[in-house]
Structures are given as C-alpha cells and as structure tokens.
Amino acid sequence: MTVSCRAPGKLFIAGEYAVVEPGHLAVLTAVDRYATATVTAAEPGDGITLHSDLNGGVTLSCGRHGDELSPTSDAVVPASLSYVFAAVSVVHRLLLERAVPVSGFRLSVTADLGDADGRKFGLGSSAAVTVATVAALGQHFDLGLDSMDRYRLALLATIAVNPRASGGDVAVSTWGGWLAYRSPDRAQVAASLARDGVDATLRSPWPGLSVRPLPTPTELTLQVGWTGNPASTPALVAGLDGDRTTFRAHSNECVERLVAAIEADDAHAVRIEIDSARALLVDLDTISGLGIMTPRLRALCDAGAAVGAAAKPSGAGGGDCGIALIERTRPAAIAELTGRWLTAGIRPLPLRTHLAEGDPR
Structure with a gap:
C-alpha cells in the first residue's frame, strides 16, 4: 500500500517577528508550491527508511531502540532529513502510546519549494515537509488525525529541531488559504510532551494558540x-x-x-x-x-x-x-x-x- 500527501508552502503577510512570542498574532497565506511525502509498506522484516530529494538526495535507515527511533549503524541524521526524522519520531512515539503495531515502511519526500539549483525561496519548505510527513504517516497507520492533530504533531516535531519556531508556517501548511495565527507557548508544550507524552499533549490545552481561517481577498x-x-x-x-x-x-x-x-x-x-x-x-x-x-x-x-x-x-x-x-x-x-x-x-x-x-x- 502506498500513501502520498502534500502540503503547501507559505508566505507571511504580516506579524512575522511578533508571532515568535506566545499569543502574538500573524497573518499568513498558503501558496501553490508543495512538499510531498509518500509512504510505502516495507517488505516483512525490513525496518524504516527515510529518503529526501532535497540537497541532492539522501537516505537514512532507522531502527527502534527501546521506545526511541534512531538511525542505524551509528549514523547521524543529515540536516536535510532533520524535520522528516523529527516528524517520524513523534508519530512513532504516538503509535507506541496507542499500542498500534509499527511495521516497517519507506518514506520519501520531494519538494518544489526552491530554485532548480537547490536554493530555497523562503516558502517554508521545512514546515511543508513536516506537515506532509505527519499527514502521510497518519493515513498509512489509520490514525484518524484531524487538522488540529496534524498541526500539533508537526509543531512538536518542529520545536524538537528549532525550539523558537512560531509554528505559523506549520499552521498554514496544514489548513491552507489565508490564516490568522497566534502562537502557543512552545516551552509549556515541550514540557507537557516530556512529562505526559505525545497523545496526552495532543489533547491538552496549548496556551496562546489560536488558528482562524480568513477569506481570500x-x-x-x-x-x-x-x-x-x-x-x-x-x-x-x-x-x-x-x-x-x-x-x-x-x-x-x-x-x-x-x-x-x-x-x-x-x-x-x-x-x-x-x-x-x-x-x-x-x-x-x-x-x-x-x-x-x-x-x-x-x-x-x-x-x-x-x-x-x-x-x-x-x-x-x-x-x-x-x-x-x-x-x-x-x-x-x-x-x-x-x-x-x-x-x-x-x-x-x-x-x-x-x-x-x-x-x-
């Protein structure tokens, strides 16, 4: 079985610096450049393989060590896979908490959010990749995730890589369209994750967070x-x-x-x-x-x-x-x-x- 999900890039319209602080407001819009994540079931006995076509292409094999997902053979997570790996790790932890059997899979990510020579346009490629990865894994494992679940999982992955990220790009890549967004208190969210786990954090209040779809002018x-x-x-x-x-x-x-x-x-x-x-x-x-x-x-x-x-x-x-x-x-x-x-x-x-x-x- 193969599942593919895509997520759009973003542009900030206003509020880009203020929104870094919890509870502050920004307006963003989603644009028609995309990251696509494709999940394919692995052969029996195979583990988890991540692949990205960004920066010339890179592949990473992962295995489970206790409850944690980590690269095999003492490999280091490449920078071009950091958000993908973080997203897979968060969803993997959720699967374990919900006692969902985790079979091997191959996840491949592509994106058209930059120039032909690999330079990024600044359209939120990291957020789009993260949102697409969460959505594809959610469908593959039949997790029944709604938009808020996907946003929250993607933001948990994002702040594992960049704790100060506002999440505005994550939100607009999740909902699309024009969006009014107030950022949550990421430190409190991270503390909840460490204390209570992924599933409980999904269901807990996120102080400061507000997501409000706007009409397109x-x-x-x-x-x-x-x-x-x-x-x-x-x-x-x-x-x-x-x-x-x-x-x-x-x-x-x-x-x-x-x-x-x-x-x-x-x-x-x-x-x-x-x-x-x-x-x-x-x-x-x-x-x-x-x-x-x-x-x-x-x-x-x-x-x-x-x-x-x-x-x-x-x-x-x-x-x-x-x-x-x-x-x-x-x-x-x-x-x-x-x-x-x-x-x-x-x-x-x-x-x-x-x-x-x-x-x-």
Whole structure:
C-alpha cells in the first residue's frame, strides 16, 4: 500500500517577528508550491527508511531502540532529513502510546519549494515537509488525525529541531488559504510532551494558540518577488534580543486591523495595514540592526510604492521574498511592478494561493 500527501508552502503577510512570542498574532497565506511525502509498506522484516530529494538526495535507515527511533549503524541524521526524522519520531512515539503495531515502511519526500539549483525561496519548505510527513504517516497507520492533530504533531516535531519556531508556517501548511495565527507557548508544550507524552499533549490545552481561517481577498492580487538571497530565519530571530514589548504591541494592533480588513474584503484598508507592517519592520531593523531590510528588499518595496501597491518583506527578511498587494483591476500597474523588480534584480514568482477546503474563491 502506498500513501502520498502534500502540503503547501507559505508566505507571511504580516506579524512575522511578533508571532515568535506566545499569543502574538500573524497573518499568513498558503501558496501553490508543495512538499510531498509518500509512504510505502516495507517488505516483512525490513525496518524504516527515510529518503529526501532535497540537497541532492539522501537516505537514512532507522531502527527502534527501546521506545526511541534512531538511525542505524551509528549514523547521524543529515540536516536535510532533520524535520522528516523529527516528524517520524513523534508519530512513532504516538503509535507506541496507542499500542498500534509499527511495521516497517519507506518514506520519501520531494519538494518544489526552491530554485532548480537547490536554493530555497523562503516558502517554508521545512514546515511543508513536516506537515506532509505527519499527514502521510497518519493515513498509512489509520490514525484518524484531524487538522488540529496534524498541526500539533508537526509543531512538536518542529520545536524538537528549532525550539523558537512560531509554528505559523506549520499552521498554514496544514489548513491552507489565508490564516490568522497566534502562537502557543512552545516551552509549556515541550514540557507537557516530556512529562505526559505525545497523545496526552495532543489533547491538552496549548496556551496562546489560536488558528482562524480568513477569506481570500477578492479585489487584491498578491505579487511575490524573490531577491535571490536565501535567509536564515532562526539566525535572524535569535538575533532579536532585548525588550520588544512596544514593537509587539504595535504589531498586534496592526495585524488585528489587517484581519478585520481582510474579513471585510476592504482592499484599501488591507493596503494601509501592509504599509504599516512594513514601517514597523523598518523601525525594528533600525533599532536592532538585524539586517531585515536588504538593498533588494528596499528596492522591492520602493517599486511597490511607485505603482501604488503595498509592499513589504515576507518572513524574517534579510533576503528571501517580499510581497506586494495591488488591485486586480490594474494590470498595467502590475506589469510595471514586475518590470521594476526585474530591473532591480528581483525575480517575480508566479505563485497563487493554495485555497483552504471550502473556500469558494
């Protein structure tokens, strides 16, 4: 039996730095680039084999040592399989807790979330890979996981690799569409996992967590530009030291207004809040010296302003992608924006929203 599940990539619309702190708000959208996980039952007597086509392709054989899953032959988990291995380990632990027989399988992961030369676009490939892996294993072992279960399992795997991850990318890769997201207290979740196990943690309260699907805007189109410079989100987030209470409060206010504007399908108000979110990031960059606003991201935003679009970095900045929101009824302005980006060395990415189930748009 073979099971395949895919999960979409993501773009942050606003709130990307504030959401790192529990209970703070961000808006994201899922995009039509995907990671796919395929699970195939192994031959009798065979163990667990993980394969990824990322970074040239790598394979890892795993075995059970007590209740833990670990690489065989003292192998080290390759970086390109770290999230896959973490996801498999979390689901494996859940299977043991539920007394589900664990037979051998081969899990293979593919993704189209980067350039042909392997450079990532910053579309949340780690989250998409993790979500797809959890979903495929859930189906393979008939675990009956709903969206919240899949999100929680994927976040447990994610924080095993990166404890500060907000999980926003995990959430939007799980639900799809546009999403308002508040992050849970990951330290408390990790403590619950260590104390009570996976199954109990799935069923326990996650303080701070909120997941709220949003309608896809009808009047605006989302244009995406890639700077050609991959950025390290964990490194940028780790550099954000000191008390940022005021920034987070202002960010929350901005994103709450943005959510209201999206729900009202008010294109003008959405663009105002995107501009406000960019201004907050510029101020944060000035104060912190993180390097959020690279020269190309500044050029991306300036090009947006020149044609009447609202533009900002998407995600941690320092490279990767920026976004611009502009009315669908202005094709000439969209074409001018694309031309300005190309002149500045910014590559437009032809991305569309991966709609949530039930979204009619």
